[in-house]
Amino acid sequence: MNPRNTAQGARARARTEITAAIKDEARAQLAADGAAKLSLRAVARALGMVSSALYRYFPSRDDLLTALIIDAYDSLGEAAETAHHTVAGAPPAERWTTVCEAVRGWALAHPHEYALIYGSPVPGYTAPQATVPAAARVGLLLIGIVRDAHGQGALTVPALPEALRAEAERMTADFAPGLPPGATAALVAAWAQLYGLVGFELFGQFNRVVEDRETFFRQAAVRLAQGVGLGLEP
Numbered sequence: 546m547n548p549r550n551t552a553q554g555a556r557a558r559a560r561t562e563i564t565a566a567i568k569d570e571a572r573a574q575l576a577a578d579g580a581a582k583l584s585l586r587a588v589a590r591a592l593g594m595v596s597s598a599l600y601r602y603f604p605s606r607d608d609l610l611t612a613l614i615i616d617a618y619d620s621l622g623e624a625a626e627t628a629h630h631t632v633a634g635a636p637p638a639e640r641w642t643t644v645c646e647a648v649r650g651w652a653l654a655h656p657h658e659y660a661l662i663y664g665s666p667v668p669g670y671t672a673p674q675a676t677v678p679a680a681a682r683v684g685l686l687l688i689g690i691v692r693d694a695h696g697q698g699a700l701t702v703p704a705l706p707e708a709l710r711a712e713a714e715r716m717t718a719d720f721a722p723g724l725p726p727g728a729t730a731a732l733v734a735a736w737a738q739l740y741g742l743v744g745f746e747l748f749g750q751f752n753r754v755v756e757d758r759e760t761f762f763r764q765a766a767v768r769l770a771q772g773v774g775l776g777l778e779p
Contacts, residue, residue, distance in 0.1 A: 548723055564602055566592060571609055576657040578747075580667045585609060603652055607670055610661075614672060615679045617658040622682025624651040629686060637694035638767075638775040644686055645739055645766035652743045654732055658748060684736055688721050695724060701774040703731040728774055735769040755765065 552661040559569050570588050603609040628647035630638050652659040661667075662680070693699040703729035705713055713726035721729045742765055745751050746758055755761045 560602070564669065567599060567602055568613060569607070570769055571613055572657065575613070575661060578772075580610065580661050580664075580670075583610065583667075610667060610670055611673060611676060613658075614676050617662045618676065618682065619657070620658065620678035621648065621651050621662070622679060625683045625686055629690075637690050637697070637699060638689045638770045641687065641770040641775055642763065642766040644683065644690070644769075645769065646763065648683060648739060649743050649746070652747055656747055659743070661691075663744060664670070664748070684720075687732060687736060688724070691728055692721070692723055694775055695728065699776070700725075701730060701776065702775055703727045703772065705730060718724055731773045735773050738769055739766070 557620060569589060570591050571583060574583055574587060574591075585603065586598055588609070589596045592599075603612065625644050625647045628643050628650075630639055632643045634649060635643075639691040652663075689765050691700065695702075702725045705725075709730055710726060713730040717724055717726045721732065724732070742762060746755075746762070751758060751761075
């Protein structure tokens with residue numbers, strides 16, 4: 546065994562473990578104080594590290610936030626993809642509602658991470674392009690479901706107002722090639738409504754309004770499926 550390779554492997558493992566510990570402590574601070582108050586110095590102090598040592602892993606607060614955001618998006622995307630895999634052979638409408646329910650389930654299990662990616666913007670922070678692939682995972686999954694339905698002749702294409710046509714065609718060319726523009730516009734609206742439903746439940750807007758929230762959400766997900774042209778009776 547090459548001692549140099551052994552030493553390099555040990556350093557890589559140590560770096561991975563320390564990076565994970567930094568992220569875990571940062572998530573704990575997010576839960577306690579919110580993203581706006583996240584501080585590298587506070588994270589370092591909680592871990593018994595000097596700030597200069599932590600900066601070797603994350604040069605700035607924004608770098609740490611970006612890592613946490615990517616992790617959250619990836620965790621959400623993995624949950625949605627795993628749920629979808631279990632119904633891969635089902636009709637598109639069932640696949641759609643399964644993904645929607647997986648998004649809700651992940652959010653309820655990870656409220657602070659959901660708030661980080663879909664809550665109030667963090668003052669002074671702008672998410673870099675590096676977050677986009679992870680952020681797109683759920684959206685691309687929903688696009689794929691609608692595209693499959695279209696390919697099977699099972700999509701009822703929603704009507705497209707003429708005033709929206711140019712924008713719908715642009716969106717289709719940008720991220721949903723092959724879909725009718727009317728389907729793309731309806732899909733983007735449904736995607737936004739999905740996260741609105743989840744956010745209302747998670748952040749308390751449904752308090753004293755909706756009691757059976759699981760049933761309410763399931764029926765809302767069915768309506769979203771119908772809105773993009775996937776036939777399913779509630």
